[in-house]
Amino acid sequence: MLLKVENLTKRFGGLVAVSDVSFGIERGEIIGIFGPNGSGKTTLLNLLAGLLPPSTGRVVWKGENIAGARPNVIASRGVIKTFQNPQLFSELSVFEHVMIASFLAFTRIKDHSRLSSFLAPGKGEAVLRARAEKALTLCRLQGASEKSAAELSYGEEKMLGVAMAMMCEPELLLLDEPASGLGNDEIHNLENVLRDLRAHGTTLCIIDHKVAFLAKFADQAIALQQGCKIAQGRPNDVLADPAVVKAYLGRSHHA
Amino acid sequence: MTQVVVGQILNGIILGSLYGIIALGVTMTFGITGIVNFALGQFMMIGAYATWYFTDLAMFPFPVAVALAVVISAVAGLVADQALFRFTRNNLVNGLLVSIGLISVTESVALLLFTTTPKNMDTVIAGSWTLGAITLPRMKVVAFLMLAAVIGLTWLGLSRAWLGRATRAYAQNPEAAMLMGVPTKLLQTGVVVYSCAIAGFGGALYACLFSLEPTLGGLFILKGVESAILAGVGNLLGALAGGVILGVTESVGSLYLPSAFRDAYGLVFLVAILLFRPAGLFGGQK
């Protein structure tokens, strides 16, 4: 088991945003977490990424509890999170944005001292640039590489967020609503990108409220409601779960 | 010695109310427009010079002069808001730099009009009250009462009256306030103008207490910002309390320690408060 979440709970004052959630992720798997807005999805992801400390519970990454560790520590172990609404610099190009995310890749370049890269970028820089190109290609952004971030469509902006995360060579990529606000073409594109990522060997954990989108390629789905896990299993099974139907369509569907 | 200390505590409270009136303007402007109006001290300067001009040169009765001074500062505030601050809403750094530009311009105008020679207004209320070894100049006490009244009335107004409700609502949730029909642009302008007007009022009372120089605003804005932060930005009565705490710290501090370090006492206190209560002394938890 790559990641194991055990009885994770997060309280904000009196509000329980995530309540006693447990699940596991296997290497190479795509896991989809869905639920209506306000069901605690984003909080859960932030707990995994270390942006919030959990109130109780454990997050076990490769056998080691990382709950409460600082986000950069968690990131350096290989768990990277994207943001729902990427903030970008209008004055920097797409390529430069990806290079901003190159730190972890940089630290992993062996036989290359940090000081020498400071004075003469040379080899290490070339490795990073190649990697950035690869991340952009993976995210279907190779053509926009020299564009300024201000010229991107919303879908491209979100893909750039994914490219920046991919630059960190994650073992587990946490995607926060990658499909929200995208048009149909963009969603198609995203689906293809996600398939590529899986082929690339990255384990994915995606949160979304669009069940259909997740159902297409997730190996495992988890439904959240009011911070609680209400169903888990194969996507189609979860979708048929009466509790899920109720959470989504109200009291009853086709009633 | 106790009486000396008590005397200085009282003096600090009085002085602190002057810091407080600027702090009130700083707090309100920051809450509603997202800028720190560093030029508020200049409006205090405008109010002070206007009061001096109307009483000593134009020979108007003092209350008329104060009213005119407040009007002039308010009008100046309106001009500054429409010409400058309107464009820097919610941009801290640009607001800061535009204020600095405005400081240079107003200081320059004051120099042209009044020169660097200090002005000293004719005494409005002479004499002192004595209580044992404690002597308090009457004008200082009156100034304190008036400033505290303005701050108190502002607080009351903001918690009770119609406009105040809008201000409070806006500070909590700008968009929801707009949905209630609060004319937000007007409100932002109104707050900038009001803060300039009360700074002008502070200036009018300042003119009754101290001598005037074109650079007087610079000192008070720093103290005002310190007081506002000390109390917790957004807290109106806290602005007065913050000013008073700063005033007392300085007054009592320079009694026991070298008075040349006077400004440091408040600063050390401020840093300590910010580190241990980042929301300020009276700020809620955020």
Added chain:
Amino acid sequence: MKALWFLIPLYLLPLVVKSDTMLTVLIFTFLLSILAVGFNIVFGGAGQLTMFHAAAFGIGSYATFLSMLHFGLPFWLGYLVAVVVVVLVSIVIGWICFKFRLKEFYFAVVTMAFAELCRLIALNWTSVTNGTLGMLVLEKPTLWLPRSGIVKIEQTAAWYFLTLVSLTVVLAFSALLMRSWIGRNFSAIRLNEDLAQTLGIDTFRYKLLAFTISNVIASFAGALYGFYTGFIEPSYLSVTQSLDAIAMVLLGGVSTILGPVVGSMVLTSLPHLIELPAELRVAVYGMILILVILLMPRGIVGLAAGLLKRRAHAS
């Protein structure tokens, strides 16, 4: 690095301009540019609005001179002592500010408070700093040059080249830094601290680094400034000095390599090129500031870069 070509005409200028006054104006422009470059690294780079750089500037000049005075060190070794002092001070203050997660306005105010405390210490620790009377600096920096051996920097021309070379070095350093992994980490922090953390960046450490580097550069400007003017006084550490540098950076273009230099040119050199009565000069300074902030939100260099890009796109 391309930005450095901009400096070449300045190296040739003394061939044409013999005016000592003009060169002096430029020496001050260069010195204040260095200070602004330092500020640009922490603000334009890592997005932290510090108000401490003037204090670092002052500490740089005091510490360099005092270590020369008391330990008999030459200028450059004396400056090394100053670097140690500034690094220690920066780490302590930065540690406090960043540990307590002070941001934006609060960070600005607390660093300003620390800067004021430093100024008050310089002002009142009379036995060491000579307090308000300031310190006369009659020593000059020396340099070893090929052929000429050890040279004392005394004449205007010598100072011109020393300060210009210093500015070039600092600019080159800042350009290298900004495109290195450190600069990229700074950018990530400026973009979004949470994002930076999830990209594996220890934001606390890199903010501290940005703050320290910026202060060390500011102290370099201060050391040179003190020795050029020959007089060090507590007003070096004043808030006004900090604000001036901030104005330069925003005027020239924040987060650009050349912005601080252009801003310093406008605010330091320009007033000497325009004929104005005393009272109006202050007003004009204010007007320039207001107009640039309102009309060119990305500063002069930012605007120029934008125009160039647009033209390139159009063609």
Added chain:
Amino acid sequence: MLELSAISAHYGKNQVLRSIDLKVGAGEVVALIGANAAGKSTTMRLIAGLKRATSGSITLDGTEIGGLSTPKRVSLGIALVPEGRQVFAQSTVLENLTMGAYHRADRNHIQPDIDAMFAMFPRLGERRNQRAGSMSGGEQQMVAIARGLMAKPKCLLLDEPTLGLAPVIVDEISATVMKLARDGMTILLAEQNAAMALEVASRAYVLAAGAISAQGTPEQLKASPVVAQLYFGAETTDA
């Protein structure tokens, strides 16, 4: 009463609404259903004046209001209960309600109206002096609705009133909406929760990717595959 014709809107370069036509007649409850980011909130914000349309017109009782500021529209009778409730968290329930009547000139009638609200939402009456921010989500939603009603609107806009609420509370909210409808209030309701929306509405529009993909009575829509597709189906087309 309220009519949107050929409304388009952009965020930056992204078009979020594509020529929307929408009508709400007096006394009608109209639902606008669609998935997240389909453009529901944008439509609501456009009507309230929080966002400007790129093209098209919005009329209220025949007068064009597309160019007016939000406060102006509020005084003309449009009240939006925004997504995420947006109550004044530091203020009490009572203050929130009073704030709702901010634009009203008839100050004497405010107190009776507040009493009426407390009669309608007894739970709010019990907690009139509690800070709104300290209440549960459902209670906050009620505060927001009551606050919107305090404006005495001609047309009440409800943006996702059931968002993130427990099913029991959702029932309560829909009961409230139905009661308002019975009392003759004109309501435009934007909802993700299609079942709830279709239960209370007399007419509904389905919004997908910024365009109206279907419209009709609840019965018609329940039968149509479009709604089910929205959440479960494969494609969201512009059909």
Added chain:
Amino acid sequence: MKSLFRGSFAAALLAAAVPGVAGAQTATVKIGQIEAQTGPNAIYGYMSSQGVPIAVDEINKAGGFKVGDTTYKLELMALDTRGDPKEATIQLKKLLEQDKVKFVFGPFLSNVFVTVFPYAKQFNGKFLMMGGGTRIHEFVGQPGNEFVIRTWNWDAGPKGFGEKMVDYLVKTANPKKVAMLFQNDSGGKILGDIYEPIFKARGIETMTEYFEPGTKDFSPVLAKIAGFKPDYLFPGYSDAALYDIVRQSVEGNYSKKFFLVRGSTGPGLKNKDGLEDYIVYVPKDFEEAEKKEPKVKHFIDAYKAFYKRDFPYDQAPLCSSSCYDHVYMLVEAMKKAGTVDDVEKIRKTLLSMTYQGMWKISFDERSEQIFNFDIVHLRKGGTKEVVHVEP
């Protein structure tokens, strides 16, 4: 706008590049002035820069002055340092190198003087600097520093006005304890260093406190001083602070007897009903002198006409008036020396002569000015007694 910044920088550059053009004008003597006309420390500098243009204007309107066969007019270049040593350095360079000015008035600020000193020293013998700054005292009269003379008489020493003032105080009031309260800047520190020994030598106990520049509320430090129970309070030194100190001291019942060596009668007159004793050094009691001395009356009229505003009697008009005198004094020295460009000769003439303008001005062996002054002694209710002192 009387402060003229003639010839833009660009024009000066051109002039420097094309030799001969700059030196082409005849029959003009350039005088420069570097003072803080604006900024927080501008009080003295501002007033100085007011006095000089009046004299220059008068001399030029009268057709200039004659040395030998040539008639010269004056050209004034008054630059505003804002109290910033950096600006002052640039401006002095501009004056000396580009405009080839040989006579510079100013500065009044010590930090400015100290900064420009090493540079100015390079021009020793080539120009004359006439400044009032306190710290000029440390440098004046030393070999190599002949370029500078100090336009203010020194406090200490047998001819120093400080000694004379304290003698007057001892004679009239015989105090046992004097408290000094000075601004925490170089001027204030130097005052403390000068006066402590002067009082000590007369058996008077002293206490010295400093306040931050810009202080407005003095009551804490006054309360602290009151604990020392001084007979007299000796506050310094600019009017901005004096008005506040005197008023707050009287109102707060801390000390009602004042002794001042810098400042004006203004603060005393303003509080005349509350104070008991107010002894102040003023260069001249203008209200009285206007009636008796035609030169003073002429100056006051000229001031009003030139600036179209009232003459500030109750302020410290010293700088404007003395700088007015200095222009005439310099012209007289040029006439006597028979040259306008032999700086050394003019300097020697200046130091050896006694100029009789509004003041009787001479110089001591250290090139420091000695002039007559008045002691104004105010008592409760505003009765005024003026003692003329001639060192």
